[in-house]
Amino acid sequence: MQITIEIPDEIAQRLDQTKGSLSRRLLEFIIADAYHCGKINTAEVRQILQLPSRLETHAFLKRMGVYLNYDESELEQDLQTLKEFRSK
Template identity: 75%
Template sequence: MQITIEIPDDFAQRLDQTAGNLSQRLLELMVADAYSQGKINTAEVRQILQLPTRLSVHSFLKQMNIYLNYDETELKQDIQTLNQVREK
């Protein structure tokens, strides 16, 4: 989907000078907001922003001052995975 946003030229120029690619920056802000609201997960963040690794997603979220959504269910899954690796 493509969305067009009208922004005053002088404001857009200032944003583009400080934020690099304005389109990419707006996408990053939207993705970060969606993640912080629980609407998307880290895999979707990685896919949307085309980040190379899970750790790059964690780094991106840290730069955006957003904590990882890590709940008890994920902890249990990680413990189960760790136990399976240890058994091998």
């Protein structure tokens, strides 16, 4: 999907002169917000932004001020994995 937005040229030029391309920064804000709202997961964040690893995805979310969606069931799963790992 391609989305077009209208911004006055003089403002768009100033915005585009800051760090990173304007379109990439807008995409990052949209994706961070979608993750924060629970509409997408970390794998989808990684896929959309073409990040090289899960750790890079977590670092991106941290930079954007978005906490990981980590619930009790995920904690239980991680604890079970840890127990299995320790028993080997």
